[in-house]
Amino acid sequence: MSLTVIRPGILTTIQDLGRTGYQRYGVVVGGALDPGAARVANLLVGNAEREAVLEMTLGGSVFHFHKPMIVAVCGGDLSAELDGGLLPLWRPVYVNEGSVLRLGTSVSGCRAYLAAAGGFDVPEVMGSRSTYLRGAVGGFEGRALKAGDELSVRQPGENAERIRQLLTPEPGEDAQIRWHAGHFAIAGSGEEQIVRAVPGTHFHLFTSKSRAAFFSQAFRIGIQSDRMGCRLEGPTKLQLEAPLEMLSEGAVLGTVQAPPSGEPIVLLADRQTTGGYPRIAQVAAVDISVLAQLKPGSRFRFEAITRQESERLYLAGERDIQLLKAAIALKLRAI
Amino acid sequence: MINGERGGHGDYELFPLGDCAVLIRFGVVMDEALNRIVHAFAAQLEEKPFAGMIECTPAFASVTVHYDPLAVMRSRTQAESTHSTIYETVSLRLRLYLPTLEPSDMQTERTVVEIPVCYGEEYGPDLAFVAEHNGLTEEEVVAIHSGSSYLVYMIGFAPGFPYLGGMPERIAAPRHKTPRTVIPAGSVGIAGNQTGVYSVATPGGWQLIGRTPLQLFRPGQTPPSLLQAGAEVRFQPIARAEFENYGRDA
Structure with missing residues (x-):
């Protein structure tokens, strides 16, 4: 067991990038509503981009960590706090054993994604760990998280270990990790x-x-x-x-x-x-x-916009993710 | 305007559905022959998917093909690399499947699936309404419903939910004006000229005439749906005791 749900918030579910290959049987694809944020959160902690993450809606969630681990919160700004201090979004963060992560109310955005190095350990159903609420399938027992649920995180790979080294330096070294992916945040909050x-x-x-x-x-x-x-x-x-x-x-x-x-x-x-x-x-x-x-x-x-423009934007967006992936790989190799 | 383009082989139209899917429409009516073309085409795609294809969703008279634009782009041939968009490449790749559709592909035997149903009473609270609406007795409605055979045109709406064709109009009935908030899985209902079986518990407005103890949605099993498009369904009336003891001996 790696963390306990103290309060689930309005709606918190386990999601990955969805369940494909079964639509002909009426099985919905599901997955993270903001796939970009989920992918970036995973990449920042050294996971594959389609790893399972927590999707938290409009805030109010509280988690208690029982193990030290690397996490990243991306997506909406739901006033995330780690042990009472502001938790920076869009960057990897080292979390201590006993730490408490708390989401407040929305400053901007609606959904935040918590990725943990290794990925949340729930069984794959039809090739995906996404929770499909109406079908009571996948994720954590096919349902939204409740207070008292205990989640496990799988053993992180080498990437996570390198990120940990970056985040927890020897005494006297610079403790601040310098890379983040804030440019993926949706710009503008209040206005239309x-x-x-x-x-x-x-x-x-x-x-x-x-x-x-x-x-x-x-x-x-x-x-x-x-x-x-x-x-x-x-x-x-x-x-x-x-x-x-x-x-x-x-x-x-x-x-x-x-x-x-x-x-x-x-x-x-x-x-x-x-x-x-x-x-x-x-x-x-x-x-x-x-x-x-x-x-x-x-x-x-x-x-x-035109269909051509839409497709061009899609390819440009994918290129941004590839660039982030390459940049992270480069940083980790440099250690 | 984003209208479809007409194809040369037989009658079909292609439409883009967003950046990652194409809709191929063979017709606009519910028709057994059209539906056979749909499933023959889908079977071909499944058997020999093009590079970058994710999956396809066959429906009444159309197939939606989902693809990964990056994977399609990376697999483009030199000739394809001159295409202005990925959609164009996918459309041209899809057209290659169409002339190879043989009438023999469409003559496949239908699998017959029997679905036991406990009609009426608490499992079919609207059986009396359907009977009255059509000037029949409840027994007659059951006899007509279970005496017909139905074609599974497609699976959709919910996991494992079959769209069935072939219900006699003599037992047609309008939907409830206000849908029920929860209909239990296994409920057998009538809506207009259609009959169907709820595969998961959902809200719905169908007139409920019975319930089956069979599970239509089987997550984790291969395939996860009891019924597949192209199958033939027959309903078998069972007694209440049989419903309640169903599967216990097994």
């Missing part, structure tokens, strides 16, 4: 965010008023939003020009569906594998993290 999206396969079937409103009006993140999707509220309801008979078809991350209510839903990690609502738009994969970090009640606007 922008989410880039490509017009969807049914965009042209919506009324001109709906089409115009979609890319101009401010949307509010509804309180009913969850791991399945962001429910959006806006002054203009999105309506089709004429009723559309639609068969269920495959659904993907970031699809903006418009059900008859006219209030769109952006599909997130725990989306169904198939859906039957018209697709008014498709959020660029790179901006899924922006949505995942928007709190219920906050506002944003969609900005139209």
Whole structure:
């Protein structure tokens, strides 16, 4: 046993990058809602990027560590504190035996990810450690964490040991690790965010008023939003020009569906594998993290981009992660 | 405008679904022959996935193919490297599978799966409504429902949930106006002209006529779903005692 959950907070689950290969059986992909933050957190502690991490929602979580270990917290700023002091985000941190990590309230963002060197030790179900709440599958007993749960972390590899050396130097040496990945943080907190999206396969079937409103009006993140999707509220309801008979078809991350209510839903990690609502738009994969970090009640606007641009942004985002990986490998080799 | 492009072989359209998926649509109606094409195409992809393909999701009349853009990019041939986007490369790779679809691929025998159902009473609280709505007795509804065979067009909505075709219209019934907050796994229901079996406990508005003791979603088993698309389903009425003792002897 490596750490105890003292308080789970609003919703804390174990997630990795999702469960692929089983969508044909209706098994949802799931995984971290902000995959970028989860990947970076893992890389910072020397893990493979798809290792299992804790996804903490809106703060309130408290953990007690029973073993010294290397951790990193990335994603939203939920006022993380380690033994009463501010815990720096987006960088590896050495945690002592007996330490307490506490998340307060959200300064910016909605979800924070805790990676521990070695990765959280829960069994893989269908090739993934992600918790799928509705199916009661994966993660920690197929459910959200509760007070008193005891989590184990697997034996960390060589990378973690090198990072530990960097973080706990001999007396008299500089104790501060100098590298961090803060540039992955979603910029801006208070003001209205922008989410880039490509017009969807049914965009042209919506009324001109709906089409115009979609890319101009401010949307509010509804309180009913969850791991399945962001429910959006806006002054203009999105309506089709004429009723559309639609068969269920495959659904993907970031699809903006418009059900008859006219209030769109952006599909997130725990989306169904198939859906039957018209697709008014498709959020660029790179901006899924922006949505995942928007709190219920906050506002944003969609900005139209082309499919080509969206793909270019995706590749650029992946390049950033590769660069971070290479930079960390270089640092560790230098020790 | 992001409309699909029409293909040359037979009738299909390709649509981009975000940065990591393509939708191939063979039609817009629920049709057995179309559905056979869907599953033959999906089977080919599974058998010989292209470099960078992750998985595919067959549906009523379409297949969604999920891919890893970086892996596709790294596996591009010299000819493909002139493509302006990864989507274009994936689309062209997908088109290569289509002409090889043979009618013989689509003549496969259907697996028949029998699903025992305890109809009515607490397991089927809406059986009386479905009967009344159609001017039938409860026994007649059960006889019609269990006397037909159904095609599993696709699995979706929830893990292991089958979309079934072939329910006689004589037992059709509208959904509940206000969905129930929880429907137990195994519940057999009717919604419009469709019948289905809830594979996990979820909220839902279907008229519940019975329940099966079988587990449709089997996490960790291979495959994790009792039913697969293309199978034929028959419902077998069982008594309450049989439902309650189901699986105990085994």
